[in-house]
Amino acid sequence: MKQAERVVIITGAAGGIGRALVNAFAADGGTVVAVDLPGSGILEFARGLGLPHLGLEFDVSREEDIVALYNRVETQFARIDVVVNNAAVGPSMDATVDTNVDAFRRVLAVNLIGPYVMAREAARRLEPGAVIVNVASLAGVVGNPKRNAYAASKAGLISITKSLACELAPRGIRVAAVAPGYVHTPMVEQLERAGAADLAAVRRRVPMGRMAHADEIARTVRFLASRDADYINGSVLTVDGGWTSFNQPGNANLSADGTPRAELFGPAGHVGARVVLVTGGANGIGAAVARRFAANGDTVVIVDKDGAAAAKLAGSLGGKHMAKSVDVAVESDVVALFEELRVRFARLDVLVNATVVVDSFVPGLQQTTDEIKRVLDVNLTGAFICAREAIKTMRAGGVILNVGTTHTFLPFAPRHAYEASQAGIEILTRCMAAELGPVGIRTAAVMSGHTSTPAVAQSANVGSIAPKGFRPSIPVAGIGKPEEMADATFFLASPDASYVNGSTLCVNGGTCLGDAGFAGDRDQEQPTKAAQWLPIMP
Template sequence: MTQNGPKVVLVTGAAKGIGLATARLFAGHVFAGQGAVVVLADRDEAAVRAAAAELGDPHRALVMDMAEEASIVAGIAHVIAQHGRIDVLVNNAGIVDPAGTLALDLDSATTARILRVNLSGSYLAAREAGRAMLENGGGVIVNLSSGAALQAIPGRTPYAMSKAGILGFTRALACEWAGQGVRVNAVLPGYVATEIVEALVAEGQVDPGSVAVRVPLGRMARPEDIAQAVLWAAGNDYVTGASVAVDGGYGAYGGTAPAALAAAPVPEVQQAPVVVISGGARGIGAATADRFAAEGARVVVLDRDAEALEALPADRQGLRLDVTDEAAVAQVMERIAAQHGRIDVFVNNAAIADDFAPTTEQSLDAFERGLAINLIAPLQLAAAAARVMLRGGGGAIVNLSSIAARGGLPRRNSYCAAKAGVEALTRSLACEWAQHGVRVNAVAPGYIATPGVMALEAEGKRSLRAVRRRIPLGRLGNPAEIADAVAFLASPRAAYMTGAIVPVDGGWSAFGDAGDAAEVD
């Protein structure tokens, strides 16, 4: 989104539900000092014109049928003719089989219709908008997938197929267009209280009580919950090819007993929240502290580096801590609670790198030293912070995972194992603590230009040129971009997110081809 002037945002399926909530949010958002012109597209002419009228000038309605290629091509051409460009496309329009027909009873026409609207229609809109974005030097596409793409729901086979297909072409487009300034992401809602779901409830296809007890947060999402994730995915410049789950923990839960007995309490929004960050004196931790401090939070940095703590800015408190000392961890959290009255956010960031020894030469002590700091300490820190949060009515914990959790890095056994464990930890704690109002999510950074990563290059342990060529966006991330993701997950904007793992890696985890992902000199 490099153009000057108001951003042009096209939202499909915008007459109601998630689409309308998204249009409203973008209409009130400011991008680098500029507002937005939102074009609301829908096949229901009366409804979409009423929705646009509600938003008022300069926002406009567009009648567009996602089942018809000619309608999509003409509609997007009309937007470009009227506004000169499209900066953001939100591919939201979709349909379901209201009868919930089981696979053996499905007719080919029903399957074709769902795939045509949900998958082919989204592809066509992305193709047409993407062509304009490429010509204008950049843009963002956010595709609406669904938790049904990953979690089986009886009677929803074509719908699940279409939404999984959206994830596939999201990754493909993200990798194809990253080098030309176009980012493509997907948001995966869980059960959302939209008009479609309400109709399914009325027809007996969805039991809201059964849904609520299966969701760790104990409720369906509001359309606004999904819209907030769409807005964030459109705004973070190092996120592409990502799948962002907004499902209240539904996808993270693997138990057989009810996940929730009632809706989780919602912590009171604090004007000056108390934010605790482990490993917060340098790198990503320091950038995260900068972000929260700039937003008016009371920031407490935990770090073992006494010299770095002494050099902290005046707007944050520093406490020395060995995160492997369980007793000291519990004591420092209680000290913070006694001083500030509560802990609202805890960022589990402290970590160390492997020793990079060949596996056949690595000692058990070296392997377990990494686990002690990168896996066991995060559990102890989260538990100590949660004990304080539970007394205060809830809070948010954000763990730092890594691309190493899902992709093997040679000679980094301990780090890869620990970060995979952190993701399991995140899901487990999210489901266990949701009922108490404590949300737990994780950010999975790719290669970030921190002092530690740059030191790897200086020591000859990693070629950053090779790394950049492997990243679709062609660059390392900025610590501030990770801090942005942490701040989002910790905020009320992510109120329906728990148990989610959000990749912020420039498309690294989306790339599946051989060779280089980007052309880098």
């Protein structure tokens, strides 16, 4: 993932997450401009990094400071490639009736208006290929008592991420965000010492049983800013250990006790080749995923109903890989598959559920019950059976990834069964995150938009869909490639995503952002009436 010579501006760089961000991008080969308030220690920190890195003091709530910052960076480096909006003030924890309006406005000025002005001034200077990543918060996703200004500012930052993604994509600039949950930082330690935070209670509420290490947030931001995330635009990735996936009274992890080592030093990375099973792995996105893991040196088991295509792909990848002809909707076949894997490998490290079928292009009133059952049986029940059997073979550190489509967030008539199956896949991911987090198994969903696959080409050839008609609605120009989904899937299975649990990562160019009219290239032809509602599937 190394991308040398990029110039990266990071605000709030003196804090816990900020320092981790600086170290992550510097280790990636970039030149870091670390900025924070006067007296924050940012100048000393930056000097310790050595040249060509730069430390600057400024106040993100002052527009004149932001303009001066960009002028200085432009003068010294002549370009800017990445802007990470990380600066923020924390919640005051005051009751609503005790909150001063000036204090409320101060939080908005730092956490929301400041990042907006940073992005605005960046957009005036950035070249195509540049990226803006906003560090939001779980507080902007779920409600928190006595955190009105902070939560509102972070929710606003998430919204601005999406609207800027639509606006700037035609200029070749991507915008994305992370929403961290609880992170073990010096500030959190201080709150605990002062009796203002019960960290033991926090850990019990997280399915993974711990808070994040700052490096885990930094590595996620680094991925979103990388070339491997080129089709991720407007997405907000929650990095919360499964907090938002738990919807029960009481504790999510009863075994959480003390301060886990991973909070203090970061989780241990994976050592050695993994055993990876990819369903629907013979063609399209599944095949791209299989190739990506194989390129990493992992052993890949390619499972597909088309056994001949699976065997051909496995053979092209090398002798250690395996192909099996399996219908994932047939329980006995799936059980037999996993029994064979247990005998051969004794374990499974990663399951990627990428098998998918779609319903026919007919109005819902004409769809038969049998067709609806078939779609749900393959896409949803089949994924469940594979996950159930995989759990029996996985150890702590295992990962279950479900590949779906963002059309579940922006449904297309008349794909009722397909959309229902994808909604089920997303919530299945969350349910398993809450259940499996305590035993060290993570889950996540990676959702595609319009993607160029053999199935799409075949549908276009017979006139069922019009791929050209979709392009104007995609903020990032062009239909997605299977390899872009594969890169995102590979990241979610990696140690860099070690605190991502139950989350959904959208890899769709920003398709479901809801911008009216043309989101992408305004010179492209307008979609036909049919193409406006006929989705391109994975």
